[in-house]
Amino acid sequence: MAAQPRRNRVSDPDMSSPHIRKPVSVQREMFTVLLALVPGITAYVWQIGAGILVNLVLASLTALAAEALVLKLRARPVAITVTDGSALVTAWLVVLALPSIVPWWLTVLAVLVAIVGAKHLYGGIGQNPFNPAMAAYCAMIVAYPALMSQWPAIGNTDFTTQWHLILGGERAIDGLTGATALDAMRTGLRGHTDVTSILSSSAFGFVGGRGWEWIALGHLLGGLFLLATRTISWRQPLSFIIGLGLTASVFWLIAPERFPSPLFHLASGGAMLAAFFILTDPVTSSTTPRGKLIFAVGVGIIAWFVRTFGAYPEGIAFGVLLMNLCVPLIDRSTQPATFGQRKEKRP
Amino acid sequence: MSLPHLFRFPGGIQPDAHKKESSEQPIRPVPLPARLAVPLVQSSQGSARTIVTVGDKVLKGQCIGEAEGNAGTAIHAPTSGRVTEIGRYPMAHPSGLDTLAIVIEPDGEERWIAREPLDMASASHEELILRVQASGIVGMGGAAFPSHIKANSKIDTLIINGAECEPWISCDDRLMRERSADIVTGARILRRLTGARRVLIGIEDNKPEAITAMKLVVQAAADDGGEISVITVPTRYPTGGQKQLIRVLTGFEIASNQRSSSFGVQCFNVGTAHAVCRALVHGEAMVSRVVTVTGNVEHPGNYEVLLGTAVADLIELCVAKPGTERTLMGGPLMGFTLPRLDAPITKSSNCIIAASNTLFPPAPPEQPCIRCGSCAQSCPTGLLPFELYWSSRAKNYDGAVHYNISECIECGCCAYVCPAHIPLVDYFRFAKSEIRARNQEKRAADQARARFEARSARLERDKAEKAARLTAKAAETRAALAANKDAATDANDAALIAAAVARTQAQSQAQPPASGQNGGATPPEPSI
Amino acid sequence: MIGITLALGIALGYAAIHFKVEGNPLAAQIDALLPQTQCAQCGYPGCKPYAEAVASGAAEINLCTPGGDEGAHKLAELLGREFKPHGGPVVEKVKVVALIDEQTCIGCTLCIQACPVDAIVGAAKQMHTVIAPICTGCELCLPPCPVDCISLIAEPRTPQNWRWKYPVTGLKVVA
Amino acid sequence: MSYLFIVLGAVLVNNVVFVRILGLCPFMGVSKKHETALGMGMATTFVLTVASGTSYLIDHYLLVPFDLVYLRTLAFIVVIAAIVQLTELVIHKTSPLLQQVLGIYLPLITTNCAVLGIPLLSAGLGYGLLESLLFGFGSALGFTFALILFAGIREHLEGADVPVPFRGVPIAMMTAGFMSLAFMGFAGLDRFH
Incomplete structure (x- = not known):
């Protein structure tokens, strides 16, 4: 017999393969x-x-x-x-x-x-x-x-x-607080004012609420950065924009005086923040490729309906929670086919 | 030659190759070790039966273990010497369990047994297949599947796998550079055995020298009318996986429960093709293989290693540098930490890596999964590893089966990319072995149930038959009594007597007389 | 009101008689979950009788020793009953099989009669042997043997039945 | 159009579980697995639709003409209990497949307060026969929807490292709370048609 063989450490933290890892965290x-x-x-x-x-x-x-x-x-x-x-x-x-x-x-x-x-x-x-x-x-x-x-x-x-x-001071002073563009639009529409005359008020800028457009632009930039670094998937932002934009477009084309344009919807409220930072939360979003699309389109559509007809000023948060509920169901029904089961064209 | 259309498999990763460390030195021989322990089990499908006894003198290449059954493969003495022991030795397996091995003490002469090359022109198909089996050839890429089974199928496309996608390993690379002629000859033999129309040799594009060498040989002998082509494939782990390479080269996607031969494709490693050539053309059984020894060693490189050489001997030869913490067998992505260094080199061990904490840092602590999906993007089988992890961690095996855990090839891509540093493959291996154990238990339970029910039914039947016999006997007795005593006695009395007689008889039959003097119990009736 | 009640009562009573259905598939489902060692440690003469007893509510779900806590969990889930830990001593789950010492065996056939799954072969005055793959390790053959020639041995560990450990992690294990 | 809104309103806006907070017992009890949730949902949909129709008939042709409206709750309870029993017996005999799917849930429905609540509500709202049926059907659909979504989340939570005091029912309650919160987003949607 050869000399007593050297034993590897038994309580090795690296129990099995792989033994190398990509430097990510x-x-x-x-x-x-x-x-x-x-x-x-x-x-x-x-x-x-x-x-x-x-x-x-x-x-x-x-x-x-x-x-x-x-x-x-x-x-x-x-x-x-x-x-x-x-x-x-x-x-x-x-x-x-x-x-x-x-x-x-x-x-x-x-x-x-x-x-x-x-x-x-x-x-x-x-x-x-x-x-x-x-x-x-x-x-x-x-x-x-x-x-x-x-x-x-x-x-x-x-x-x-x-x-x-912020420290909790007196709030009932006019001029200190205001409504958002979405709120102004909603109140206006429910008072049967048409979209054009609402938009002409001082609260609105080029496409959305004055000032808020710039914030939306900032979030868009940040989102593009995340896309460029592959930190987030393109699926949720794109399909959310399509979901919200398309729903808004349909109604806007039907009755432009009663429904604001898709651009207004996308530039107002938390749309850009949601598209790139909230829907892309990996934990609570759907995880399958098709599921991500369904999830984000769903949020977009619900957000439009709640914004337009609902009791609350911003619908994205409710849309997100509602679609969070559906995630297990979506994931289950969009489980991708495994290797060999895929319907890709065979030679 | 037109550029072939290549296909993509899902996922995959591109880790640092680290091939240069070992690929720049020619294949070197290893000095004869003090002893060689050749395990009897060297193929994934069967084992060999010892045909030598302790004390026997053996020659190099002499068969020391016969193929057991159809799927078994033979084993041979790696050198000339004496059989000193047939006993339990550690095997090259993550469990570190023992297995039966034949120990040979080399005499240092390296004397070959008479080599009998086959005459390729006259040999029949059966002869060739038998020789492949008798030469102990199994897949050398790692699976160790008996080659004679694979070679005995009729196919359209033969694939020779020279992808070698795992980092650090370079034994196939070196083999293709130095022994390209043998590989191509082997490929041609395999082509003849399988009747394949074309042969595709797939090599990853990070091995330009191997590609050049192989192309040279193929072009030099392009006169045999056969379509043999060397195809450069993009470097992407795990292209070297059999099913992945088949996908890349032919476009077929073969599911885990399908065989490639049913698609008209069969895949052999370059090492296997080389071994086929040695066995059939040169009459040399499989007694050695090329092994990459690399990592934290002074002399990394590729070595021609006799089967049965202990890993410790190789490490000693290449001189482990200080800081070597563990030794891996196989590549860093799919290989395992050797629990014992006295484990032998087998037909499927392609690489030994001395791992230090600088070259292979231990995994950072596991963090919770954030379901980022990187693992799903990198999975070459299109699984959702984070879901598998979720189920496996909670020991929810039904969930793991639902997410197709059996399709997992344990390639390690998911764990490689995981930002939370979760040892995903560990979880999957754990869950897989638990599921397998449960299935075995289930099968055993079903068998036991069937046997128990059969036994219960038999006992019931026996009882019923006995009762029927007794009733018949009672009736008989009653009839006899009635005939004997005529009508003199009351019918009532007759019935009573009959019943009493029947009772006594029943008792005597149920209880065999307690015959203590006989010694030993007398069995009531033979059992099945 | 009384009219309604009466009418419904009659309809229900008629339906109950008319649509009566026999059979209890529950016992079979329970039986499928039991380990089928037929060891009778539950107090019933086999797995099926125990399954029937559980199905009819006569037996607790935690009596199966080979099934252990895991088995009791499965039964609790199937029956919607509250889980109860297995009462007896917790035995480590190592598969064992009986082995007859063929030198000592006198060929009395008593163990053959005791074996619930017919895993022992032999005839009177002939040496007996256990068919290991069929043996459930129920130990029922041990008491009848007059010469104590039967022992239980653990199944040898091979790469085929070797299992990977649950990964050691920094996180607490989820039960 | 207004029929569609009755159904949609009952499913989403006035979801029987999240907004009306009815039928919580089966909602918490039969939501551990999505298969059972689906079975329970289907059984409830069937019974609730039938019960809505029958209750309407009893109410409209028996209780109202004879001025017995004060007996409504009592009468509905009896009717529903009988319907459930009857359905179970009939299914048991006629369709083994349906029995396998719905069988064990049917008796549980007797105690589902949503099945009583919805007919009472629709009687109170003065719905006609078709409207009652649709309202019952929509509410049951909403119940099924809620049950399936909830089951999906609970199945997922089986693997979560929930703090020990919160395992099981507590975290399920929390989840139901968040779901309720999400459904509040639909508040007001039914007023704009």
């Missing part, structure tokens, strides 16, 4: 998303005011603290999960979805609903069926409809005023 993906949000936020600060920054800081701190606390209570690894950046992404999306002048406690509450309620009660990152940011937005708009429909007045970017409002 969740962290990197999450921070790419955060980076891609910067253009939109910059446009926000430029057009609407720096008040949003206060809420961003507040939300980030709340999210990190809440996540760390929950992980600690559950005896799960804290450091690696808190630093993966997912909580920050959720927090920033919550802030971008809320009016930037909501009182500080509402931001904190929304972030807590998102991080604790919608994410960690389901087991944490990767396991939540509902988009945390959108769940929090819906919860807030149902619970505090008044506060959630007061947006900073366009043209008044004064930081002190916004600071004051």
Whole structure:
């Protein structure tokens, strides 16, 4: 017999193949998303005011603290999960979805609903069926409809005023708060004013709400960056734009005086934010190639109906939650065929 | 020659090749080790039966294990020497389990047994197939499927697999550069056996020297009217997988439950073609193979290694550098960590990698899956690995089956690209072996149920028959009694007596007399 | 109101008689989940009788020792009953088969009669042997053997029945 | 058009589970697997449609003419219980296939308050026969829809690392809450046709 053979380590962490890995990480993906949000936020600060920054800081701190606390209570690894950046992404999306002048406690509450309620009660990152940011937005708009429909007045970017409002100051002063373009359009249409005369009001710019168009453009830029770095799939953004745009186009062509143009819909509210940052959340979106298309088209269509006929000003969040519900069903029915079962043409 | 149309398979990855480390040195021989332990099981389908005993003198290439059954393949003495032991030795398997092996102590003479090349012109098909089996030829790409079975099918297209897509491995590359003539001869023999119309030799485009060498040989002998073509395929792991290469070259997609021969295609590794040539043209049985030794060693390269050589001997020869943590057999994507270094080189071991933590960093801690879908994009079989993971992790085997876990080829693409560093293949292997065990249990249970029911039915029947016999006997007795005593006695009395008699008889039949003096129990009736 | 009730009552009563259906497929479904070792450790003379007892509600779902907790879980799911852990000592699930020491065996056939799946062959005064692939390891042949020549041996581990471990991870294992 | 809106409104806008909060018992009980959810949904759809029609007939031709409207709840309970039993017996005898699909769910429907609630609602809304049938059918469809979606999510949650105190019913309740929240998005949609 040969000399006693050297044994490999038994408790090898690298149990089986593969023994090499691509240098990628969740962290990197999450921070790419955060980076891609910067253009939109910059446009926000430029057009609407720096008040949003206060809420961003507040939300980030709340999210990190809440996540760390929950992980600690559950005896799960804290450091690696808190630093993966997912909580920050959720927090920033919550802030971008809320009016930037909501009182500080509402931001904190929304972030807590998102991080604790919608994410960690389901087991944490990767396991939540509902988009945390959108769940929090819906919860807030149902619970505090008044506060959630007061947006900073366009043209008044004064930081002190916004600071004051965020700290919970008196809100019933005209000129400090306003309605969004979507709100103005809805109220106008329900008062039987036609689209053209609504659009001529000072609240509207080239295609959407004045100022808001620039933010949408910022998000579009960020989204294109994510597409270029292959962080997100093209499927959800494209099919969402088609879903919302096509529905809007059909009705707009039928009755242009009663329904605003598809461009208006795409440039208003959170359409661009949703297209590139919310629908592309891998955890709660459908995961099969065809499923992604169905998911995003569904959100687009629901968003248009809720915006046009519903009781709430913005329908995307509800659309996202509703389609989140359908994801298991969509995924199950769009499971791709495996190698050898595909219907691709054979030679 | 027109450029052939190539097809794509889904997914795939492009990791760093790391071929240069070992591919720039010619194939070198290995000094004779102190002992060679040749396992009896060297093919995926069957094993060999020992035909030597301890103490026998054997010659190089002498058969020491006969093919067992149709699917078995023979094994041969890798060198001349003496059989010192037939015992249990570790096998080249992730489990590190033992298997029966024949141990040979080399005498250092390397004396060949008389080599008997076949006359290719006159030999019949059956003779050739028998020789392939008797020479112990199995697939050398890793699957170790007996080649005589594959070669014995009628097909249209023969594919010679020289893709060698796994990083670090270069044994096929070297073989094609140095022994292209033998490979092409082997391919031609295989073509004759299978009756294939055309032969496609697929080589990945990161091996230009091999492509040139192979093309030269093919063009030099293009007069045999056969359509043999060397086809350059794009470098993309796992192109070297049999079904992936068939897809790339012919466009056929063969599902996991289908055989390539039913599509008129059969695929052999270049090493196998080479071995076929050696066995049939030169009369040399399979006793050695080319193995890449690379990674964290001083002298990486390709070596002609006798089967049964311990991995430890190879590592010693190539001198492991400090920092070598583990040793892998196979490539870094599909190979496994060897639990024991005294495991032998077998017919399917193509590569030994000394792994250090700098070359092969241990996986970072596993993070939760975020369902990003990178794995699904890279999966060459079009599976949804994140769903398989979700089910496997929760030990939900029905779910794993629903997402077609059996289709998984364990190529490792999904785990390679996973941003959450999840050892996906580990989960799939775990789930697969659990599912297999459960299926076996289920089959055993079904068999036991059938046997139990058959037994219960038999016991019932026996009881019924016995009861019937007793009733018949009682009736008989009653009739006899009635005849004997005429009508003198009351019918009632007769019935009572008959019943009593029947009872006694029944008792004596049910309980055999307790005959203690006989010693040992007397069985009541033979059992089946 | 009474009229309605009466009318419906009559209709139901008529239907109950008219549409009566026989048979209980539940026992078969339960039987399919049992491991079929026929070991009788549940107190019933085999898996099928136990299945019938469970189906009729006479037996608990946690009596099957070879099935263990996993089997009880499956039964609980099928029957919609509350899961109960297997009461007895938790045995490690290693497949065993009986082995007759052929030197000691006297050929009494008692074990042949005891075997529920006819896995032992032999005749009187002839040496007996166990057909290993059929043996369920139920141990029922052990007590009747007068010379204690039967032992249970663990099935040898081969690459075919070797199993990969559950991956060791930094995360807590989900039960 | 208005018939279509009755159905759509009952499915989405006034979903029987999420908005009317009826039928929660089977919603929580039979939603662990999508197969059973589908079976339960189909059985409920069948029974609820039939019950709506029958209840309308009983109400319109018996209770109203004889001025017995105060007995409505009682009468409906009896009728529904009888229908369920009758359906079960008939199916059991006539269609083994349907029995296999719906069999074990039928008795459970007797206790589904949605089956009582919907006929009572449609009686209260003054619907005619066709409208009652459609309303019953639509509501049941909404119930099925909710049940299947919920089952899909719950099946997925089987593998999730949910905190121990929240496993099972608590997290299911949470999920139902979020689903309810999502369906609130449809609020007001039925007013614009």
